[in-house]
Amino acid sequence: MKILVCISHVPDTTSKINFTEGDTKFDTNGVQFVINPNDEFGLTRAMWFKEKQGANVTVVNVGGPETEPTLRKALAIGADAAIRVNTQAKDGVQVAKELANVVNEGGYDLVIAGRESIDYNGGMVPGMLAALTNANFVTNCISLEVDGTNATAMREIDGGKETVATSLPLIIGGQKGLVEESDLRIPNMRGIMMARQKPLSVVEPTNAAAETNSVKFEKPAPKGAVTLVDADNIDQLVSLLHNEAKVI
Amino acid sequence: MSVLVYTESEQGKFKKVAFEVASYAKAVADQMGTTVTAVTVNAGDSSELGSYGVDKVLNINNGDLDKFNAAAYASAIEQAAKQEGSKVVVLSSSADSKYLAPLVAIGLDAGYASNVVEAPSSTAPFTVKRTAFTNKAFNVTSIDTDVKVVGVSKNAFGLVESSGNAASEDFAPAISASGVTVQSVDKATDKVTIADAEIVVSGGRGLKGPENWGMVEELADVLGAATACSKPVSDLGWRPHSEHVGQTGKPVASNLYIAIGISGAIQHLAGINSSKVKVVINTDPEAPFFKAADYGVVGDAFEVVPTLIEKLKAFKAQNA
Numbered sequence: 036m037k038i039l040v041c042i043s044h045v046p047d048t049t050s051k052i053n054f055t056e057g058d059t060k061f062d063t064n065g066v067q068f069v070i071n072p073n074d075e076f077g078l079t080r081a082m083w084f085k086e087k088q089g090a091n092v093t094v095v096n097v098g099g100p101e102t103e104p105t106l107r108k109a110l111a112i113g114a115d116a117a118i119r120v121n122t123q124a125k126d127g128v129q130v131a132k133e134l135a136n137v138v139n140e141g142g143y144d145l146v147i148a149g150r151e152s153i154d155y156n157g158g159m160v161p162g163m164l165a166a167l168t169n170a171n172f173v174t175n176c177i178s179l180e181v182d183g184t185n186a187t188a189m190r191e192i193d194g195g196k197e198t199v200a201t202s203l204p205l206i207i208g209g210q211k212g213l214v215e216e217s218d219l220r221i222p223n224m225r226g227i228m229m230a231r232q233k234p235l236s237v238v239e240p241t242n243a244a245a246e247t248n249s250v251k252f253e254k255p256a257p258k259g260a261v262t263l264v265d266a267d268n269i270d271q272l273v274s275l276l277h278n279e280a281k282v283i
Numbered sequence: 284m285s286v287l288v289y290t291e292s293e294q295g296k297f298k299k300v301a302f303e304v305a306s307y308a309k310a311v312a313d314q315m316g317t318t319v320t321a322v323t324v325n326a327g328d329s330s331e332l333g334s335y336g337v338d339k340v341l342n343i344n345n346g347d348l349d350k351f352n353a354a355a356y357a358s359a360i361e362q363a364a365k366q367e368g369s370k371v372v373v374l375s376s377s378a379d380s381k382y383l384a385p386l387v388a389i390g391l392d393a394g395y396a397s398n399v400v401e402a403p404s405s406t407a408p409f410t411v412k413r414t415a416f417t418n419k420a421f422n423v424t425s426i427d428t429d430v431k432v433v434g435v436s437k438n439a440f441g442l443v444e445s446s447g448n449a450a451s452e453d454f455a456p457a458i459s460a461s462g463v464t465v466q467s468v469d470k471a472t473d474k475v476t477i478a479d480a481e482i483v484v485s486g487g488r489g490l491k492g493p494e495n496w497g498m499v500e501e502l503a504d505v506l507g508a509a510t511a512c513s514k515p516v517s518d519l520g521w522r523p524h525s526e527h528v529g530q531t532g533k534p535v536a537s538n539l540y541i542a543i544g545i546s547g548a549i550q551h552l553a554g555i556n557s558s559k560v561k562v563v564i565n566t567d568p569e570a571p572f573f574k575a576a577d578y579g580v581v582g583d584a585f586e587v588v589p590t591l592i593e594k595l596k597a598f599k600a601q602n603a
Binding site: 247277 | 559
């Protein structure tokens with residue numbers, strides 16, 4: 036089984052979010068970049084398929100050279116090879132079209148992406164990729180088993196979960212549950228050394244066009260001060276929630 | 284030309300988000316000088332949609348669509364959009380709608396913006412404001428294609444009633460076989476879900492152990508709320524992952540969010556930021572959550588929560 040894991044290069048979850056150039060660009064100053072958490076659950080599941088079922092795992096990112104340390108980290112975790120599509124990511128459809136090209140060229144059986152990136156939160160790349168490559172598609176995926184060309188997946192739905200039967204080729208939008216938090220791997224020294232020897236190929240883009248354009252960013256309005264209620268006066272809290280906030 | 288909106292239902296009843304996306308579609312249609320057409324799947328009586336600005340309803344009644352299937356539903360919505368010549372397709376942010384939206388976008392060669400929180404600031408260019416960086420910021424985005432798909436954030440635009448009647452028509456799109464088949468659905472029907480809840484009661488590590496969740500559940504019961512938890516609580520296995528709210532868990536956009544024993548790490552706050560009113564109960568007055576909350580109680584949850592339950596029961600009895 037050939038697996039492709041799509042890796043987004045995103046600000047660490049603790050990052051303070053600021054903008055520059057008249058609020059049109061994300062300010063990367065002092066920001067630590069990591070593998071998108073939803074992608075990391077998928078990568079870790081792919082490692083399981085590699086170790087138990089002999090799968091071959093390639094990771095891919097659409098981005099400039101600055102994203103290579105993130106791809107190297109994925110190699111250090113255990114992926115066999117990496118591909119960087121050498122263009123800046125502009126929007127979901129542009130990224131999906133560039134990835135579709137990689138998928139078609141490489142003939143992957145299973146593609147695992149995160150259900151969404153934690154920076155732009157578009158939540159559209161895996162679905163668009165499935166539509167563009169005519170593959171089956173399950174998102175919000177919290178468990179995945181593959182047997183031959185058949186697959187069984189669980190999807191989180193509002194208020195529960197559902198189990199679906201499907202088959203390869205398959206695109207997955209993954210999230211926590213695909214593996215547990217405690218299964219995530221921190222690269223060890225041997226992995227880091229080996230990652231340096233593994234192939235990281237840079238491919239030129241097809242120059243797919245974006246369909247949306249980011250005009251500017253805004254930060255949420257600053258919050259007013261908290262109204263503190265004395266622990267001995269919970270009646271007041273009930274009254275505030277009813278009369279002032281009008282939520283009960 | 285009409286604005287097309289997919290109005291979701293469950294067991295023959297519209298979900299609240301259906302009325303919210305209909306209200307949004309009406310606002311877009313008013314700006315563009317056109318009408319609103321809704322598409323429903325096995326929804327039963329659709330006349331209610333008229334009260335939220337829908338002019339025409341395309342009712343799909345097809346037993347093959349009883350179970351949700353993203354590819355089949357997306358195809359049905361695409362066929363409706365083509366029949367109506369719609370330039371704008373409005374969807375909700377439910378798990379199902381977010382599943383099918385990218386498929387609809389590719390099918391219609393449409394640009395897609397998700398998590399949109401306001402009516403378009405302009406329709407030419409078509410410009411919307413959406414959340415980004417997991418609610419730590421907004422991104423103003425233009426959709427530059429001829430056809431546009433807009434995914435509306437839950438509880439951001441709200442319900443806008445209008446007087447009108449929705450004409451109803453049967454619609455029978457061609458549905459082809461899908462490569463994904465639902466085998467079983469595991470859904471508690473007696474519990475309020477985080478996605479649908481008006482109120483969410485959430486517990487953190489300050490509650491010391493899973494055996495102490497009784498009072499969280501009781502408080503949720505009194506309020507008709509959903510229960511949720513912080514990331515450490517789900518990582519420790521005290522509560523199921525499905526309750527984890529925050530940046531890498533579920534987003535919460537309820538009217539009221541009550542955090543008990545949650546310190547308020549930046550990742551947690553990002554996930555619950557879209558909630559309208561936030562209450563925090565914590566022993567530590569320095570907990571970062573107090574900076575993000577509207578109301579706060581500095582105190583021991585094991586004393587405050589039982590008192591709050593008692594006071595709320597009395598309040599409910601009085602206002603029943």
